[in-house]
Every structure is written in structure tokens, then in C-alpha cells.
Amino acid sequence: MADVCSTANVNDFNETVPISWMDLPVELWLNVFQNLPKPTILFTIRNVCKLFRALSLDPDLWHDVNMTTIKETTTTLFLPFEDEFQVHGNEKLDRLTEKLILDGNLTNSHLFCPVFDHISASVLKLKFSRYYDDFVLGEKEKLTLYSCVNLCHLDVSFCEYITSTVLKDICENCRKLQVLVLDSCKEIGDEGIKSLQVLQNLKTLDISHCASITDLGLSYMAQMPSKLKHFMSDGVLHISDGGLALFLSGQKNLETLILDGEDLTDIAVNLVASNLPKLTNFQISFCNHLSDQSFESLHGKVRLKRLCYKKLESEKISNSTLANFFAHQSVQDLQQLTLADCLCIENSTLHSIALNCPKLEDLTLQWCPEVTDEAIEKLILSCRNLKQLNLVGVKMLKGHWLNKLELHLPKLKMLDLSFCNLICDEDVYNLVKKKPDLVAYTYFHEKVDYLFVCNEAFLQIKDEPEPLSSSECAGSQGANVDF
Incomplete structure (x- = not known):
């Protein structure tokens, strides 16, 4: 050159x-x-x-x-x-x-x-x-x-060519792996999990939606070196309390545990609380079999920063138990909380959260139909560190608290009000005008940011008729005027 x-x-x-x-x-x-x-x-x-x-x-x-x-x-x-x-x-x-x-x-x-x-x-x-x-x-x-x-870090999510045999060869040749993401590799079964035993430095393993893995695969993981810190298995449906017990017996250093609760009961949550003193991130979906006992077993045993429950049933979980759980000092470090599709969540639970979770930054109350404006107002007055607030499908909300939300939650960056049919879009637009760094979503999940609001304002000005001069009659512009 x-x-x-x-x-x-x-x-x-x-x-x-x-x-x-x-x-x-x-x-x-x-x-x-x-x-x-x-x-x-x-x-x-x-x-x-x-x-x-x-x-x-x-x-x-x-x-x-x-x-x-x-x-x-x-x-x-x-x-x-x-x-x-x-x-x-x-x-x-x-x-x-x-x-x-x-x-x-x-x-x-x-x-x-x-x-x-x-x-x-x-x-x-x-x-x-x-x-x-x-x-x-x-x-x-x-x-x-x-x-x-x-x-050291391999992500082969959704790759249909990654079979148990291929995984075995990967582990044999890439023995320095510390992070392995196998999300939705449907051809991987228990024998593939057995091959992970040669990975002496593995710290993060994601087998989410690997539907062929069973308790046998968990028993193989129990025999791995106990360096595993983060384990994700959402969508792995064939894990029972017994399989989880085997896994936790060999992996006591976990800080992150994500489970599918399809076949799990209160026994599983008790095992988690008793065996994982370092746990800071606990997530469990499809909690159909959990009762009050699962929350009581967590009291004082783990100090969580992230907690996620999806599909808690109101017949088995009392609101008083939830309120007591979030009133305990062990939740004071919570930064991220997800309570999705939980019919048992009522205002009293949110009152406890507002009083005892001052560090909360990310809150999801998606499809919790019993929540009202009164509870949300208490939350935003107390949890001033909130950066993300997801209220999708909370249909009783009218949103009068939107008027001064920018003052109460100065750090808020995302607000999702999709399917909140009683909240007026205009109120959302006005909020974003006052808080330009906020991204909000209206009923039809329409994204509203500051650029959107500015464009809307410009279009409205453009569509308005030009003002009349003082010497012109309104009738000359086509209006119907009574003299």
C-alpha cells in the first residue's frame, strides 16, 4: 500500500x-x-x-x-x-x-x-x-x-448437530472449559452429561430445555468436581426431588440455581435451602406443587440477590405466608425479583416488599391480577432504586401514580404496561416527555421512548390547521359559523 x-x-x-x-x-x-x-x-x-x-x-x-x-x-x-x-x-x-x-x-x-x-x-x-x-x-x-x-467459554445453544457423542469429543479435546451453554440442544441426553466429568474447571453449566436429561444425568453431575457455581436447567422436565438431592450432594458451592418445577415439591426447596449456603440467585418455574412450606424453609438460610417464582397457585400458597417471607431480613439484599403468573400475590405481599427490599432494581409482577394501584404506589415510594418495572397484564391498575413517577423513581429505565387496559396511553407519553431516559410500553406493547414522543408531537403539529389571521372569518376556512 x-x-x-x-x-x-x-x-x-x-x-x-x-x-x-x-x-x-x-x-x-x-x-x-x-x-x-x-x-x-x-x-x-x-x-x-x-x-x-x-x-x-x-x-x-x-x-x-x-x-x-x-x-x-x-x-x-x-x-x-x-x-x-x-x-x-x-x-x-x-x-x-x-x-x-x-x-x-x-x-x-x-x-x-x-x-x-x-x-x-x-x-x-x-x-x-x-x-x-x-x-x-x-x-x-x-x-x-x-x-x-x-x-474456556462455549455457547452452542439451539445447535441441532450437538449430540451426546459430539459433546463427549468436545469435552475430551477442550478440557479448559469453564462455561458451557447447551440451551435447547435436544439431542443431548444423560450419556452426554456423563462426559462432562472430565471438565475439571467447569463453573457454569446451562442445560435448559435439554428435554432428554433425567435424574440419571444429575447423578453424573454429582460426581463432577465441586467447582460448579452456576447451574441452569429451566425446561428440563424429568427432574425429581430425588435427582436434585443427588445433584446437590456433590455440588454445594452453587451461587445460581435455575430449575423447572414440573415434578418438584416442597422437598426440593428444602434441599436447596439446606445444602446451598452460598446461593444468591434462585429461580423456579411452574411451581404447581409448592406450598407454604417451601417459603418457610428458605427463611434465614439463604441471602438472595435474585429470586424468581413463576406460576404459584393460590390454593396452596397463602398471602400471609408470602407477606411474612418478604418481611424477613434475609430478603433485604434482593436486587431482582420476579413473581409471574402468581394468582396468590396480593397487596399485602407488595407492602412487605416495599418495606423490606430497599435495594430492589428489577421487579416483575407479570400477570398478577390481584395487585392494585395502592400497592404499586407504596412500592415506588419505598423502592427508589428501581431501574426496571414490569407490570404486564396487571389489569386493575389505572396508573394515577404515573403523574409523578419520574420524581419517585429517578433511576427507572424501563416500564412495561402491556395489557394494562385501564391505563391511558397519553399518561405514558407524558411520563416519557418528563423522563427522556425512560423506555415504556403501552397496552399493545408499543414502544414509547423520547424519540417516539417527539415524532408524535411533530405529527400532531403538522396535522393541525394553520391559525386564522385576525382579518379572516372562520367561515372563509370552511367552518360552519352561525351569525
Whole structure:
């Protein structure tokens, strides 16, 4: 590439000194490249000059790779293809460049192996979820994936080609894994979970919606090194109290536990409270079998920062028990609370939350039909650290408290009032006008931000008729006037 120069004033005598951009330190160029999309580095920057070609495969640029982003940005990538910019030397990537210039489309199968042949040892974090639609995990691709021997974080969510056999090979070859996300990998069963036992440093495991995993898989996880801190298994339906007991017997250092409560009872919650002293994030969905006892067992045993219950039944959970639970000092550190589809939540529960959860930042009361304006008003007067408030489907709300919400909740960034049919859209618009950093949602989940409000105001002004001059009669403008 021709030397690119600029000039700079160095003193009052207007003397100039030429500056060559190519003389900038390598570290500075790498810092610039860090902020570019990966395809731009591979297919544009790489073709500029010899220096950029060498820097394009620098390990520091490839610690974190998201194949989904690579696919999405490559299809619209601009490539310089003048002869002077083509510096050949990497045949596979050059062929990809030519293909992209010719037809403008590359699948992930085209991208994966040629790219990873040169960066696999540098990759520490890899995400290639949700791109299985144009990707075939053949033998060549598998070998390329297994070559990422320094991989610490792997996210293969929704990848239908990740089977128990493939997972076993991944674990055998990528033994440094600390984070493994297998969300919705439906082909993974208990035998695949057994292969995780070789991962001595695994700290985070997400098997959510891996529907084939049963208590047997949990028993295998109990035999893993007890370094696991975060375990997510929402949508894993075939876990019983007994399977959970086996799992917790070997994993007592958990800080995050997310469960599907389809087959779990109060015994499961008691096991959690008794075995996990470090627990700070507890979430359980479809709590159809839980009763008052499950809340009583948590009293004083764990100090939670995040708590989520979905589908608590009013026949088994009394409002007085909930009110007492949230009145206990063990909830004072709560920052995120979700109570969704809980018919048993009434105003008295929210009064306890308002009085005892001063650190609350994120509150969801989605589809809790017994909640009224009076309870919400107490919440916003006490929980002044709230940043997100989700009130979807709380149909009794009229929203008179919206008038001064910007004063009571100065940190609020998101307010969802979808399906709150008694709240007027105009009140939401006026709130956003007074609090420009807020994003709110109206009845039909219409997003209202400051830009939206400004556009609405402009359209209203535009649609209004022009004011009459003092010398004109209203009738001259087409109005019906009685004399």
C-alpha cells in the first residue's frame, strides 16, 4: 500500500513534520481492529497490506468469536478488490474473498474451517448458536472445533448437530472449559452429561430445555468436581426431588440455581435451602406443587440477590405466608425479583416488599391480577432504586401514580404496561416527555421512548390547521359559523 501521510503543526512558525500512519505502533492498530466486525478484519483489513495481513490473525483479536455475527455481517460486507490491495498468501481465505466478491453470500459452513484453521488456538470464547440453518457439522468441522484447545467459554445453544457423542469429543479435546451453554440442544441426553466429568474447571453449566436429561444425568453431575457455581436447567422436565438431592450432594458451592418445577415439591426447596449456603440467585418455574412450606424453609438460610417464582397457585400458597417471607431480613439484599403468573400475590405481599427490599432494581409482577394501584404506589415510594418495572397484564391498575413517577423513581429505565387496559396511553407519553431516559410500553406493547414522543408531537403539529389571521372569518376556512 502506498505510504499514507498527514502533516501536523509543531510550533508557531508553521513548520510541518510528515506522519506516516504505517509508523504507528502495532498495539495502536490492534486497538483499532478490536472495535471492527470480525468479517471486516478477515476480508477487508487483511487485504490492505502486508502489515495488516499479519495483524489480522493476531491472537488478541480472536479471543471472543461469535459465528452468528460473522455470518450476519459478512453478507453485507464491502470489500476493496483493486489489484494493488490483493496481497496473496493465505489460499483458503483468498478463495473465500473471491467467492464473496462474486456472489455476495457465504454460509457458515464456508466460513468455519478456513477461518478457524488459523485462529483456533487463540479462541477463548466461542458462540455459534442459532446458525445451524446453514451449517453442517461434518467430520472436518468437528475436527476444527476440537482444535480449540484453549477454549474456556462455549455457547452452542439451539445447535441441532450437538449430540451426546459430539459433546463427549468436545469435552475430551477442550478440557479448559469453564462455561458451557447447551440451551435447547435436544439431542443431548444423560450419556452426554456423563462426559462432562472430565471438565475439571467447569463453573457454569446451562442445560435448559435439554428435554432428554433425567435424574440419571444429575447423578453424573454429582460426581463432577465441586467447582460448579452456576447451574441452569429451566425446561428440563424429568427432574425429581430425588435427582436434585443427588445433584446437590456433590455440588454445594452453587451461587445460581435455575430449575423447572414440573415434578418438584416442597422437598426440593428444602434441599436447596439446606445444602446451598452460598446461593444468591434462585429461580423456579411452574411451581404447581409448592406450598407454604417451601417459603418457610428458605427463611434465614439463604441471602438472595435474585429470586424468581413463576406460576404459584393460590390454593396452596397463602398471602400471609408470602407477606411474612418478604418481611424477613434475609430478603433485604434482593436486587431482582420476579413473581409471574402468581394468582396468590396480593397487596399485602407488595407492602412487605416495599418495606423490606430497599435495594430492589428489577421487579416483575407479570400477570398478577390481584395487585392494585395502592400497592404499586407504596412500592415506588419505598423502592427508589428501581431501574426496571414490569407490570404486564396487571389489569386493575389505572396508573394515577404515573403523574409523578419520574420524581419517585429517578433511576427507572424501563416500564412495561402491556395489557394494562385501564391505563391511558397519553399518561405514558407524558411520563416519557418528563423522563427522556425512560423506555415504556403501552397496552399493545408499543414502544414509547423520547424519540417516539417527539415524532408524535411533530405529527400532531403538522396535522393541525394553520391559525386564522385576525382579518379572516372562520367561515372563509370552511367552518360552519352561525351569525
